[in-house]
Amino acid sequence: MAKRIEVKDLDIYYDKFLAVQGVSMTIQPRSVTALIGPSGCGKSTFLRTLNRMHELVPNARVEGSVVMDDDDLYGPNVDPVNVRRQIGMVFQRANPFPTMSIYDNVAAGLKLNNKRLKKSDMDGLVERSLKSANLWEEVKDRLHKPGSGLSGGQQQRLCIARAIAVQPEVLLMDEPCSALDPISTQAIEDLMLELKENYTIVIVTHNMQQAARVSDTTGFFNLQGVGKPGELVEIDETTKIFSTPSQKATEDYISGRFG
Amino acid sequence: MASTTEAPPRKNRVPRRPGDRIFAGVSTGSGVLILVALAGVAVFLVTEAWPALTASAEEIPGGEGLVLYIWPLLFGTLISAVLALVIAVPLAVAIALFITHYAPRSIARALGYIIDLLAAVPSIIFGLWGMNVLAPITVDPASWLSEHLGWIPFFAGPPSSTGRTMFVAILVLAVMVLPIITAVVREAFMQTPQLHQEAALAIGATRWEMIRMAALPFGRSSIIGASMLGLGRALGETMAVAMVLSASGGVSLNLISSDNPPTIAANIALQFPESSGIAINTLIASGLVLFAITLAVNMIARAVINRRKDFDGAN
Numbered sequence: 407m408a409k410r411i412e413v414k415d416l417d418i419y420y421d422k423f424l425a426v427q428g429v430s431m432t433i434q435p436r437s438v439t440a441l442i443g444p445s446g447c448g449k450s451t452f453l454r455t456l457n458r459m460h461e462l463v464p465n466a467r468v469e470g471s472v473v474m475d476d477d478d479l480y481g482p483n484v485d486p487v488n489v490r491r492q493i494g495m496v497f498q499r500a501n502p503f504p505t506m507s508i509y510d511n512v513a514a515g516l517k518l519n520n521k522r523l524k525k526s527d528m529d530g531l532v533e534r535s536l537k538s539a540n541l542w543e544e545v546k547d548r549l550h551k552p553g554s555g556l557s558g559g560q561q562q563r564l565c566i567a568r569a570i571a572v573q574p575e576v577l578l579m580d581e582p583c584s585a586l587d588p589i590s591t592q593a594i595e596d597l598m599l600e601l602k603e604n605y606t607i608v609i610v611t612h613n614m615q616q617a618a619r620v621s622d623t624t625g626f627f628n629l630q631g632v633g634k635p636g637e638l639v640e641i642d643e644t645t646k647i648f649s650t651p652s653q654k655a656t657e658d659y660i661s662g663r664f665g
Numbered sequence: 666m667a668s669t670t671e672a673p674p675r676k677n678r679v680p681r682r683p684g685d686r687i688f689a690g691v692s693t694g695s696g697v698l699i700l701v702a703l704a705g706v707a708v709f710l711v712t713e714a715w716p717a718l719t720a721s722a723e724e725i726p727g728g729e730g731l732v733l734y735i736w737p738l739l740f741g742t743l744i745s746a747v748l749a750l751v752i753a754v755p756l757a758v759a760i761a762l763f764i765t766h767y768a769p770r771s772i773a774r775a776l777g778y779i780i781d782l783l784a785a786v787p788s789i790i791f792g793l794w795g796m797n798v799l800a801p802i803t804v805d806p807a808s809w810l811s812e813h814l815g816w817i818p819f820f821a822g823p824p825s826s827t828g829r830t831m832f833v834a835i836l837v838l839a840v841m842v843l844p845i846i847t848a849v850v851r852e853a854f855m856q857t858p859q860l861h862q863e864a865a866l867a868i869g870a871t872r873w874e875m876i877r878m879a880a881l882p883f884g885r886s887s888i889i890g891a892s893m894l895g896l897g898r899a900l901g902e903t904m905a906v907a908m909v910l911s912a913s914g915g916v917s918l919n920l921i922s923s924d925n926p927p928t929i930a931a932n933i934a935l936q937f938p939e940s941s942g943i944a945i946n947t948l949i950a951s952g953l954v955l956f957a958i959t960l961a962v963n964m965i966a967r968a969v970i971n972r973r974k975d976f977d978g979a980n
C-alpha cells in the first residue's frame with residue numbers, strides 16, 4: 407500500500423480551454439500533500455486528473471505524464487476503472503448512496519472487486535474500514551440503517567470508509583471538510599493523520615490552517631493571470647511554505663494579501 | 666397552515682391583488698371542473714350500467730349473467746396489457762439508459778426525438794400497421810413457436826392463419842406504451858445526481874456498475890410509476906386492439922391461436938354499433954369495470970411517482 411506519484415509537465419484541457427499548465431510534482435507515499443490556492447486556479451481539476459475522474463467531462467484531456475511507482479496512469483492500455491480502484495477519492499459534499507445502508511455503502515466497492523467474498527470476510531472488512539474511519543463506535547448498532555440518516559461529518563467519514571474499504575494506494579480528498587462544522591472537521595483531520603501511516607494522501611483545501619495542521623508537503627496553485635491557465639507556483643515542505651516560501655506570490659497568499 | 670387554528674388578526678392581512686384573485690379562481694375552478702367531469706363520467710356509467718347490473722342472467726348477452734360476460738373480457742384486457750408491459754418496460758429502461766448514459770450526444774438527441782414522435786402517432790395508425798404489416802409476418806414464426814415451444818401455454822396453438830392474434834395485439838400495445846415509459850424513465854435517469862455517479866466511479870465501478878449502484882436505484886420508483894402509466898394506457902387502448910384482434914373466444918392463455926378473448930375496450934367498440942337495449946347496458950357495465958381499474962392504476966402510478974420526491978434530498 408501507499409505509492410509515489412510522479413507528475414511531469416502536465417497540461418490539462420477542457421476541450422480547447424487550457425485550465426492548468428505545466429504541473430510537475432512528486433507526491434510522496436505515506437504522507438499528506440496539501441494543495442492550496444485561490445478559487446478557480448485548477449486545484450480540483452488537477453486532483454481529478456490523478457485518478458482520471460476528469461474524463462467524465464466530455465472532451466477533457468491531459469498532456470504530460472502521471473506515473474504511479476512504475477505505472478503510467480495514462481498509458482495506452484490503462485483502463486481508468488483500474489486506476490480508480492487504486493486511487494480513491496473523497497468529495498467536497500459527502501455522497502453516500504442514499505438507497506443503501508451504512509453497511510452496504512462500505513461494502514459497495516468490495517462487492518465490485520470480489521464478487522464471491524464470504525459474508526464473514528465481508529463483515530470483517532466492513533468493520534475494519536469503519537474502524538479505520540473512526541466511525542465504527544458510532545454506527546455499529548445501526549449498520550443496516552440508511553447512510554443518509556447520519557450527520558454531515560459522519561457521512562463524510564462513511565465516504566472515507568467506503569473509499570479505503572477497497573484498499574487503494576492513494577486517497578484524494580477535494581475540500582472534504584468545507585461543508586463541516588469545526589468538531590467534525592477536527593475528526594477528519596485526526597483521521598487523515600492516522601491514515602497517512604498506510605496511504606498516500608492528497609488533499610485540496612481552502613483552509614490554510616488546515617493545510618498547516620495536516621500536511622507534510624504543500625503545493626501552492628495560482629492563476630497566471632486573468633483568463634490565463636492555473637499553474638503550480640511552488641511545492642515544498644509545509645513548514646517551509648508557511649514560514650519562508652521562495653516565491654513572492656506564495657508569501658502574499660499565505661499572509662492574506664491576496665485572494 | 667397553523668393560522669387555520671387561531672383567529673387570524675384581521676389588521677395584518679396581506680391585501681390580495683386582483684391578479685392573484687383571478688388566477689386563484691381560475692386554477693381552483695379548473696381543478697373542480699376536472700373532478701366534476703370525472704364524477705359525471707362515473708355517474709353516467711353507473712346509471713347506464715344499472716339495468717344490466719340488476720338484470721337476470723338470461724337477459725345478458727350470452728345468457729350466463731354479467732359476471733361470466735365480463736370475466737373473459739377482463740381477462741383479455743389484463744393479459745394483453747400486462748404482457749405488453751413485460752415486453753415494453755425492459756426495452757424502455759434499456760433505451761432510456763442508452764440515451765442517458767451510453768449514446769453520444771447527437772445520437773441520444775435523435776433517438777429521444779424519434780421516441781417522442783412515436784408517442785404522437787394516432788392509435789388507428791398502429792392498428793393499421795398491426796393488422797396489415799405485423800399480423801401477416803407473424804404467421805410463420807407463430808407456427809414455428811407452436812411446433813417447438815408448444816408446451817408453453819402461451820404458444821399452444823393451433824396458430825391462426827391470419828396472424829390477427831393476441832400475440833400481435835400485445836406487440837402493438839408494447840410499441841404504443843413504449844414512448845411514455847421511456848420518456849418518464851429517461852427523465853429520471855437524467856436527474857441521477859452527479860454526486861452519486863462520481864461516488865460509484867471513484868470506487869472503481871465500470872459504467873454498468875455505476876448504473877446499477879446509482880442510476881437504477883435512483884430511477885426505481887420512476888420505473889414503477891412509468892410502468893403503471895403504461896399499464897393504464899394499454900388497458901384502455903381501443904382502436905388498435907379492435908383492429909388487430911380478430912377475437913372470438915373465452916379465457917385462454919393461448920396467444921397465437923384465433924380463439925382469444927377480446928379486451929373490454931375493443932369489445933365495446935366492436936359490439937356497440939349492433940347493440941340495443943340491455944346489451945348496451947351490459948357493454949357499459951364492462952366499461953365501468955375498465956374505468957375503475959384504469960383509475961386505480963393511474964392513481965397508484967401517480968402516488969408512486971410522487972413518492973420519489975422523498976428521495977431527492979437524501980443527503
Ligand SMILES: Nc1ncnc2c1ncn2[C@@H]1O[C@H](COP(=O)(O)OP(=O)(O)O)[C@@H](O)[C@H]1O
Nearest residue numbers: 420425443444445446447448449450451452463
Ligand atoms: N467541467 C468543466 N468544464 C469546463 N471548465 C471547467 C470545468 N471544471 C472546471 N473548469 C474550469 O477550470 C478552471 C479550474 O477550476 P477548478 O479546478 O474547479 O478550480 P479550483 O478547484 O481551484 O477552485 C476554472 O476556470 C473552471 O472554470
Ligand SMILES: [Mg+2]
Nearest residue numbers: 449450451580
Ligand atoms: Mg475546487
